[in-house]
Amino acid sequence: MEWQQLEHFKALAEVQHFTRAAEKLSLSQPALSRSIAKLEAELGVLLLERDERTVRLSRYGEQFAKRVDRILGEMEAGKTELLEALDPDSGTVVISFLKSLGISAVPALLSEFLALRPRVRFQLYQDSTRDMLDRLELREVDFAISAMTEARSGVAWADLWQEQMYAYVPQHSPLASQAAVSLQELAEHPFIALKKGYSLRTITDNLFGRLGLEPRITFEGEEVMTAVGLIAAGLGVAILPDVPIWCPDKVIRLTITDPDCRRTIGLAWKTERRLSPAAEGFRAFLLGMRNANTAESSVSRPRKILPADG
Known part of the structure; x- marks a missing residue:
């Protein structure tokens, strides 16, 4: 069974007319007929009921059409996700951080980053430092923002600010x-x-x-x-x-x-893990803020209002 056969069947199921389906697919009608006939032969059932003027789905065709819609829908969704993942201005960044940083510091950082790249999405976790490192090793998160007090092999660390x-x-x-x-x-x-x-x-x-x-x-x-x-x-x-x-x-x-x-708050990531362009962009953003940090920087400002949890 070929992928194009599913696309051909889906188009025919939608219009239930060989000529119009062939035009929609930019195919000749005989080519479409051969594709559907081959699909029916592979499945061992008639998907269509034909007469001289019309074509309609058989009960097997109606059942199969539902599955084909899901398969092709998932494929399109997968393509979209991959395109977003390769786009530095889109995609998803997954981070874990101390609960203390959730009242001010992390929201402030995300807000400033999203002002630059509003289509990037974030998935957030709050954990102890040990659990953050576990998530990094299991590749469940891209980054941990924490006071790193436990070294682990393969985990890189960059200081961001002190408290x-x-x-x-x-x-x-x-x-x-x-x-x-x-x-x-x-x-x-x-x-x-x-x-x-x-x-x-x-x-x-x-x-x-x-x-x-x-x-x-x-x-x-x-x-x-x-x-x-x-x-x-x-x-x-x-x-x-x-x-x-x-x-x-x-x-x-x-x-x-x-x-x-x-205590020093910093950013940790798995060294051998290949990050998405969006995640790479977020890391560059944080490290750039660190390098430009002054008494008036947006990273240092939240320090005075943070509740901490370790």
């Missing part, structure tokens, strides 16, 4: 009256942390670990805003990036006196 880390304490904590606090002081209080696998947990563990400290973790979660709620309830302290506090009368943010209390 300062702060201490968050309850209003009635003895630490709340201080202008700044040390890691040593934080380790002496009940500590609220994210689960292992989140980059913010890795960063926190490393900050304490380099001083030989081990905080008393009383809660492990996945959402920074839940951590802020627990702090507001007086249940512990935490180390987080700059986050919006909906209860400033209950949570106090303090500067950490220890050096290098920062």
Whole structure:
């Protein structure tokens, strides 16, 4: 069975007239008749009922026509998808990112990119850093935007921007009256942390670990805003990036006196994976913004309003 035979049958099924179908296909009527006869011979059934003046689908032809419509429709859809995938101004880019970046940073980046290439589509996931890397290795996403704290073979990484880390304490904590606090002081209080696998947990563990400290973790979660709620309830302290506090009368943010209390947000991708032109364009856009980043850049601006989750 040849692909053209299906196209010939579809045209004939639509008009149910050999002459008009042949004209639609730019074929001679005898050539169309031979094509349909060959198709019927291969299938072993009569697809058409013919008389001297008319032609109509047999019950087998009606049944087969439904399948042919689906087959040809899927083929056209596949062609369209391939053409879009090869078009840098179209296609789909799949990214995974920290939940913290979903309130401001990622929407701002996507909005600015789509202003340049409005026909590009995005598929978005929010994950822990470990899950992002898993998705990259499984080729489920094109990029991860995260604080990359776990190296993996075959994954490339480019820094985008940095965020300062702060201490968050309850209003009635003895630490709340201080202008700044040390890691040593934080380790002496009940500590609220994210689960292992989140980059913010890795960063926190490393900050304490380099001083030989081990905080008393009383809660492990996945959402920074839940951590802020627990702090507001007086249940512990935490180390987080700059986050919006909906209860400033209950949570106090303090500067950490220890050096290098920062996290770097960057872009990760699978090195041997061939990216679509749209994905290549998005990567070039992000790296170009990084290179042009200033105090007034659209990448650095969201840092002051991001809620973080690690």
